[in-house]
Amino acid sequence: MWLNRDIVSIGDFSVEEIMEVLDRANKMLPYASSGHPKKPLADKIVATLFYEPSTRTRLSFESAAMRLGARVLSLGSLEASSVAKGETLSDTIRIINSYSDAIVLRHPSEGAARLASEYADVPVINAGDGAGQHPTQTLLDMFTIWKELGQINGKSIGFVGDLKYGRTVHSLSKALSLFDVSLYFISPEELKIPKHIRRDIEKRIPVKETKNLDEVIESLDVLYVTRIQKERFPDIEEYKKVAGIYVIRPSLLSRGRKNLIVMHPLPRVDEIPAEIDNLPQAKYFKQASNGIPVRMAILDMILGSE
Template identity: 50%
Template sequence: MLRKKKKENSSKFRFKSKDIVSINDLSREEIIHVLEAAARLEKQNRLSINRTLFKGRVLATLFFEVSTRTRLSFESAFERLGGKVIGFADPGVSSTKKGESLKDTVNTVEQYADIIAMRHPLDGAARLAADSTRIPVINGGDGANQHPTQTLLDLYTIKKSQDHITNLKIALVGDLKYGRTVHSLATALSLFKCRLYLVSPPQLKMPEDYLKLLDERGIDYSEHEKVEEIIEVADVLYVTRIQRERFADPIEYEKVKGVYVIKKDMLKHAKPSLAIMHPLPRVNEISTDVDNTKHAIYFQQAANGIPVRQAIMALVLGLIK
């Protein structure tokens, strides 16, 4: 009887051959399952156990848009567990430049690889690729749309630093209008009943569609213009870059830019457990004097990309359950 139950539990999730295109494709339980798998792999990595999980497997990294950080993270994650990586880092060298359709590129690559990780400048490209091939596709960013592995590693980082995700007070700071990472993260956090503080200049507020989603899911949130208003209550401060090109008037940009710089002296009354995160690269949103405080976890956040991407790839390849 017990055995049977165990079997039922293990077949609860069907990750094998699944594409990871959008955070919206994953349920709360599936997200938790990925995070738990990542924690197991991180432990195994630390103890040098199971270093050949991806042996005999080939990952194709198709980067139609340059993104060194994401590509290296995928490649390192796969190679560290014995896999081989093929692919291109610059669309200029691929046949896309010769006018090949995305579908044809993917149909060719599936003959050479077991799994695809891709980045593309156009929204929806990863879905099209996933629909076109029998091998699993992991979206490493499609235009302004989705970047689910970033969201999962963000959630993993939050869980690791705070021991849980549910009911946390999380502040999203910076460009909430165009920022892809904050949109996906807010969507995912809404599954965990977090209290959200949305801090942005008025011209870069969280789009109505996302606010509506938070309302529908009964999430408590408030909008702010100043970080100081929330810094003492927050468990997590998720800071993003404000891009100059979003402002028509450079003076407006200069004004706003300074308001959202997190400095060490602002953290005096913060919770001792406050975690400061950033998807990186940062420009000046977090002053370097914060780097050496216990609050700064943005480099650990980048490191967490390895076990999280390993977990995702191992799950969809059916190598772990």
């Protein structure tokens, strides 16, 4: 079922499949920093094809592949490649297809990974397509919640910041809505969660929308913080006013539940000051490092070592 499967959108996953990935990621955890002793992907080649720079995501995939013993082919600079000569994505994919056993693709156009999966015989993993999907990010977020809190069902998750444009929030909230959770969307008026996403989520689980983080902090098990981008505001003063409201302070967290965790897809700017980093609630660096076991799990499942 997993062998050669494309990993394009979190929407393609059932609850059982998500749990299967989290479970496998948990088994990979001991090998995430030292490498898998059996090198299960020793005879495999993983190609990373990044049409836009995202060094961390690329390195995370490459590290995960190498930890499993696979070799990695990385697209060099775009200027030097056929892409710069105007080759279409579908043509590029048809060529790279014969060079590797899996393709990890990052592309600025939404839906690029779906397109690539139709042209490639080898499995395609979406490493972010514009403002679209980034399923391994969603899975590592879910892994972090599951690992830190013991389960996903029964938890209350609050998203704060830019909920309008933040794709991590859209994908994660949709995926979480398959579970028995409560979601809180905390944002300024200008950056509210898009209506169609809220409508879809509300069919399955309770949702609360508010501007006031103070009001809901005591109800949360997870506080998922996102960056509010300057460029979303025509007026810099307006930006400062809005961004200032959602800065996470120790005094705020001290009012939260005992096991509250704070997550962030990173990079952060001012929304989480450094003084939070050493508090027990801060899990965002752990979250980032969970990218390795989750990506190892995915690679191992689709390239079929078992």
